[in-house]
Amino acid sequence: MTLQITGLAVRYGPVTALDRLDLTVATGELFVLLGGSGSGKTTLLRAIAGFVRPAEGRILLDGTDLAPLPPHRRPVNTMFQSYALFPHMTVAGNIGFGMRRRGASRAAIAARVAEMLTLVRLEGYAQRRPYQLSGGQQQRVALARSLAPNPRLLLLDEPLSALDRGLRSDTRGELVRLQRSLGTSFILVTHDQEEALTMADRLGVMQDGRLAQIGTPAEVYERPATRFVAEFLGAANILPGTVQADGSVDLPQLGVQVRTGRPATPGRILLALRPERLVVGDAGTPNRLSGVLAEQAYAGGTLTSTVRLADGTLIRTSQALRDGFGSVRLAIGGPVTLGWQPEACILLPPE
Amino acid sequence: MRAGRTFVLAVPWAWLLLFLAAPLAIVTLIAVAEPADGVPPYRLTWTLDNLRLVATDPLYRNALGLSLKVAAVSTLACLLAGYPMALAIARAPARWRETLLLAVMLPFWTGFLMRINAWIGLLRDDGWINTLLAWLGIGRLPLLYTDAAMYVGIVYTYLPFLVLPLYARLSRLDPELEHAAADLGAPPWRVFLRIILPLSLPGVWAGCALVFIPAVGEYVIPELLGGPQAQLVGRVLWGEFFQNRDWPTAASVAVLLLVVLLAVPALLVRALRR
Numbered sequence: 204m205t206l207q208i209t210g211l212a213v214r215y216g217p218v219t220a221l222d223r224l225d226l227t228v229a230t231g232e233l234f235v236l237l238g239g240s241g242s243g244k245t246t247l248l249r250a251i252a253g254f255v256r257p258a259e260g261r262i263l264l265d266g267t268d269l270a271p272l273p274p275h276r277r278p279v280n281t282m283f284q285s286y287a288l289f290p291h292m293t294v295a296g297n298i299g300f301g302m303r304r305r306g307a308s309r310a311a312i313a314a315r316v317a318e319m320l321t322l323v324r325l326e327g328y329a330q331r332r333p334y335q336l337s338g339g340q341q342q343r344v345a346l347a348r349s350l351a352p353n354p355r356l357l358l359l360d361e362p363l364s365a366l367d368r369g370l371r372s373d374t375r376g377e378l379v380r381l382q383r384s385l386g387t388s389f390i391l392v393t394h395d396q397e398e399a400l401t402m403a404d405r406l407g408v409m410q411d412g413r414l415a416q417i418g419t420p421a422e423v424y425e426r427p428a429t430r431f432v433a434e435f436l437g438a439a440n441i442l443p444g445t446v447q448a449d450g451s452v453d454l455p456q457l458g459v460q461v462r463t464g465r466p467a468t469p470g471r472i473l474l475a476l477r478p479e480r481l482v483v484g485d486a487g488t489p490n491r492l493s494g495v496l497a498e499q500a501y502a503g504g505t506l507t508s509t510v511r512l513a514d515g516t517l518i519r520t521s522q523a524l525r526d527g528f529g530s531v532r533l534a535i536g537g538p539v540t541l542g543w544q545p546e547a548c549i550l551l552p553p554e
Numbered sequence: 555m556r557a558g559r560t561f562v563l564a565v566p567w568a569w570l571l572l573f574l575a576a577p578l579a580i581v582t583l584i585a586v587a588e589p590a591d592g593v594p595p596y597r598l599t600w601t602l603d604n605l606r607l608v609a610t611d612p613l614y615r616n617a618l619g620l621s622l623k624v625a626a627v628s629t630l631a632c633l634l635a636g637y638p639m640a641l642a643i644a645r646a647p648a649r650w651r652e653t654l655l656l657a658v659m660l661p662f663w664t665g666f667l668m669r670i671n672a673w674i675g676l677l678r679d680d681g682w683i684n685t686l687l688a689w690l691g692i693g694r695l696p697l698l699y700t701d702a703a704m705y706v707g708i709v710y711t712y713l714p715f716l717v718l719p720l721y722a723r724l725s726r727l728d729p730e731l732e733h734a735a736a737d738l739g740a741p742p743w744r745v746f747l748r749i750i751l752p753l754s755l756p757g758v759w760a761g762c763a764l765v766f767i768p769a770v771g772e773y774v775i776p777e778l779l780g781g782p783q784a785q786l787v788g789r790v791l792w793g794e795f796f797q798n799r800d801w802p803t804a805a806s807v808a809v810l811l812l813v814v815l816l817a818v819p820a821l822l823v824r825a826l827r828r
Contacts, residue, residue, distance in 0.1 A: 254733055274736040287734035291752050300748075301738030352739060 204230045204265060204355040204388050206251070211260035213246050213412075220246040222412035223260065228356075233382050233389045237399040237436065238409030244392045245284075247409070248358045251390070252281045264355065280354035284361040286345035288333035294320070294344050295329040301352035319347035322381070339370050346378075350385070359391040363398060375402055396436050400424065408432045430473055430551050439475040439549070440518045446472055452548065456514045461490050464545030473551040478521040480547035483508050483533070488542035494518065496539045501528060510539055578812075584805035596801045604806040614790060614807055618814060621787040624776075625769035628708040629716075632765045633758065635709065636716040640757075641750070643717075644724035655721065658714050670707060670778050677703050677779070704780035708769055715768075716761035723757025724750070759822075767815055787811055 206228040213221040221243045228234045238244040249255040251262055253274035262269045269277055280301065289297050295316045302312040320326050323343035333341055342365065349357055362378065363371045379402050382389050393399055399406045400420040407417040408431075415435075416428040427433035430441060444452040444461070446469045452461040454474065461474065482488060483496075497517060498509040506528065510518045518541060533539060585604055587596040608614040643654045661669055676682050677697040684694040697703055727750065735745045773788030780786075787807060794804035 252733075252737055254736075273741075274733070275739050275741050279737075281734070281737045283730055283734055285728070285730055287728065287730040289731060289734070289749065300735065300740070303739065303744075348738070 205263075206356055206388065206390075207261075207263040207266075208247075208251075209261050209263075211247070211250060211262065212258045213243075213250055213255055214258050219412050220255075221250065221257070224413055226407065226414060226417070228388055228390060231386045231388055233379065233391065233402060233404045235399040235403035235406040236390060236392045236409055237394070237396060237406055238392075239394060239435070242409040243412040244394075244409045245360055246412075248281070248360055248390065248392050251356075252279055252358055253277050278355045279358060280349040280352060280356075281358045281360065282345050282349040282362050284364060286333075286341050286365070288341060288344055288348070290333055292332075293329065294325065294331050294333070294336070297333065297344055298348045298351050300348065315351055319351050322350070323347045338365055338367075339374070342366060342374065346381075350387070354387065356388045356390065359389060361392055361394070364393070364395070371398075378402065399436070408435055410435075425549075427475070427549060427551065430475070430554060433475045433549060433551060438478050438519060438521075440478065440481075441551075442474045442476070442516065443553070444472055444474045446470055446550070452550070457492065457512060457516075459492060461548060462545045463548040463550065467550055471553045473553055475549035475551050476518070476543060476547060477549070478507070478519045479505075479523075480543055481518070481520040482542045483510070483520055483522060483539055484542075485540045486542045488544055490543050490545065490548075492518070492541045494539060494541065496533050496535055496537055499533070499535065508533075508539075510541055581805045581808050584801050585809045587802045587805075589800050589802050594801065595799050604802040605809065608803060608806040608810050613785075614787075614810070617785050617787045617790040617807075618810065620785065621770045621772075621811075622814070622818075624704070624708070624784075624786060625766050625772075628705060628712065628769050629762050629766045631705065631709045632713050632716045633762060636713055636720060636761065637758075639713075640717045640720035640724055643721050644727075651725075655718075658717050658721075661710075661714070666711070667774070669711070670775060673703070673707055673710070673779060674698060677706075698779065699781040701780065701784060704776050704784055707775040707779040708772060711775065712765040712769060715764040719760040719764065720754065720757040723754050723760075727753055763819060766818075770815060771811055 206226070208224060208226040211221050211224045211226075212219070224243075224247065226247075236244040236247060246255055250257050251269070253269065253272065257270070264278065269279075289300065292300070295313075298316045298319050299312045302315055307315070316329065317326075320329060323346055325340060325343055325347070328336070328340065328344075333344065336344065342362065346362065349359075359378075363374055366374060375398060391402065403420050405417060405419055406423060407414045408423065409415065410431050416423055416432045418426075423432060424436055427436065427439075430439075433439040433441070442454055443456075444454045446467045447453055447460075448469055450463060450466050452463055452467075452472065452474055453459075454461060485491070492510075492512060494510040494512040496508060497511045500507040504524060506522050506524055508520045508522070510520065512518060520541065583598065584596055586600055586602065587598050587604075588601060589595060589604075590597040639658070643651060643658070646654055674681070678684070679694060679696070679698070681698070683697060688694050731749055731753070732745050735749045736742075740748060771788050772786065773792055776784045776786045776789055777792075791804050791807045791811075794800045794807060
C-alpha cells in the first residue's frame with residue numbers, strides 16, 4: 204500500500220482548508236498528522252476517506268486514483284473521533300457491518316468478528332449494545348470495526364482524545380503494537396504532541412492547510428524547519444541573531460556570541476533553544492547567558508525556571524529533578540547562569 | 555412550595571377530568587342506557603344490548619372494518635409521501651429548513667373546511683382538474699365523491715402530522731453514523747435500510763399513530779369528498795345520532811371505536827416487543 208497525495212486542495216467557499224498539499228505514506232507506516240484545530244488535518248483525512256471533494260489534486264492508492272470512487276468503494280476505513288458506533292446494533296453487529304461488502308458468508312463474518320473481539324480483548328461482549336460499554340470499550344469496538352474489513356489503509360481521527368489520561372497512554376502503546384503486528388498502514392490525526400512523538404514512524408505538522416514539515420519524530424523535534432514547527436512540537440525559546448562568517452551566532456541585543464558546532468550560511472536567523480536542553484547554573488558549557496531568576500514552578504519530576512535576560516527576554520528552562528528539589532532550588536530575583544551545548548542550538552529562518 | 559406544586563399539577567388534572575374523563579363517562583353511561591322517545595332520547599339503565607348490537611350487526615362491523623382499512627391505507631400513503639419529505643427537510647441546508655417546515659405547516663393557517671371545499675372546487679365535474687383534462691383532450695373524469703377523492707383528502711389533511719415528528723427524529727440522527735456506514739462499504743441504499751430507517755422508527759410510529767387514530771374516526775372528509783358507499787364508522791355514528799336519534803346505539807359505536815383504537819396500538823407494541 205502506498206498512498207500518494209499531490210497538490211491536494213480543498214476549499215469551503217472562500218476558506219481554504221487544504222492548500223495544495225503533498226504527502227506520501229508508505230506500506231505499513233504509522234503516519235501521524237499533527238496540527239491545531241482548523242489546520243486542515245481532519246479535512247485531509249476526510250478527503251482520503253471520500254467525504255470531502257477536493258477542488259484540485261490527486262489521491263493515489265497503489266497507483267489508483269481515488270477521486271471517482273464514493274466512500275463506500277474506497278479500500279480505506281476510518282475510525283471516527285466520536286466512534287460513531289451504531290446504537291441499534293450489538294457489538295458483533297457493529298464489527299461485522301463492514302464485512303458485507305465482499306458478500307462474506309455468515310460463518311466468515313462470525314469468525315472475523317470473534318477474531319477482532321480477541322484482538323481488542325473484548326471477548327464476551329459480542330451481544331452488548333454500545334451504550335452498555337465504557338468509553339475505553341467503545342473505543343476498542345470502534346477500532347475493531349474499522350479493522351474488520353482488513354483495509355489497506357486505516358484513518359484514525361483523534362482516536363484517543365475521548366479517553367481519560369491514564370487509559371490514553373496505555374492505549375497508545377497498544378495501538379502501536381497492533382499496527383506493527385497487522386502491518387496495516389495507519390494515518391492518525393492528533394493535536395497531542397506527545398501522542399505524535401511517541402507513536403509516529405513519521406509525522407507531519409500541519410499549518411493553515413499545508414504540511415509545514417514531514418519527518419521522523421526525532422528529525423522534526425531536533426531540526427524543526429520553521430519557528431511554527433519548533434513551537435508547536437515541544438516548546439522553544441526564540442532569540443533573533445546573525446550567523447557570522449566563522450559559523451558562530453551573534454546575539455546583538457545581548458552582546459553574546461554563541462557556538463553552534465556546525466556550519467551555517469551567514470545572515471539573519473532565529474536561534475531556538477529547547478527548555479530541557481538548557482542548564483541552570485554554571486555547568487561549564489561553551490555557551491552561556493546570564494540573567495535573573497524570575498520564576499520557578501515545581502512539577503514533581505521536573506522543575507521549570509524562567510530566567511529574565513538583560514534585554515528583558517524571558518527564557519524558559521525545564522530540568523529533570525534527578526537529585527530532588529533541594530539540589531536546584533534558587534532564590535527568586537537572584538542572578539543565574541544559563542548554559543547549553545553547541546548541539547542544542549536550532550537555527551531557524553527569520554520570519 | 556408544595557402547595558404551588560399541587561396547584562400547578564391540579565390544572566392539567568382538572569382539564570383531563572373535565573374534558574376527557576367526564577365525557578367518556580357520559581358516553582359510556584348512554585351506551586348502556588335504553589333508547590326512549592323524549593328529551594333526552596334515552597333512559598338510564600344498565601343494558602348491554604346496544605353494545606352487543608354494534609359488536610355483532612354487520613352494518614357496524616363493516617363500517618368499522620372499512621374505517622380501519624381506509625385509515626391503514628391512508629397512513630401508508632402518508633408514510634410513503636411523508637418519509638422522503640421529512641428526510642429531504644432534515645438534509646436540506648440549515649438556512650432552508652425553517653422555510654420548508656413552514657411550507658409543511660402552511661395549510662394550517664387556513665380553516666380545515668375551507669381547504670376541503672377547495673378540494674371540491676378542484677375535483678368536481680366542472681372543476682379545475684377536469685377543465686384541464688378536457689383541454690388536454692383526455693376528457694372529464696368523475697373525480698369527486700369517489701374513494702380516490704376521499705383518500706386524497708385524508709392524506710392531504712394528515713400528512714403534516716406524519717412529517718413533523720419524523721422530521722424531528724431524522725434531524726437528530728448523527729450524520730457521522732451514515733459516514734461510518736458508508737466508510738464500511740455500505741452503498742447509499744444500504745445506509746438507508748440499515749442505519750437511517752431503523753433509527754427513525756420511533757418517529758415513524760409516532761407519525762403513523764397521529765395519522766391513523768384520527769383517520770379511523772374521520773367524518774368530514776368521507777362525507778364531503780367520498781361517495782355514498784364510503785360508510786365509515788364516523789358517518790354511521792353521525793347517522794345514528796342525528797338521523798335516527800338513537801343515542802344509546804351511537805354511544806355504543808363510539809365506545810366500540812375507542813376500544814378498537816386502544817387495542818390496535820397495544821397489539822402493535824406487543825408484536826414489536828417480541
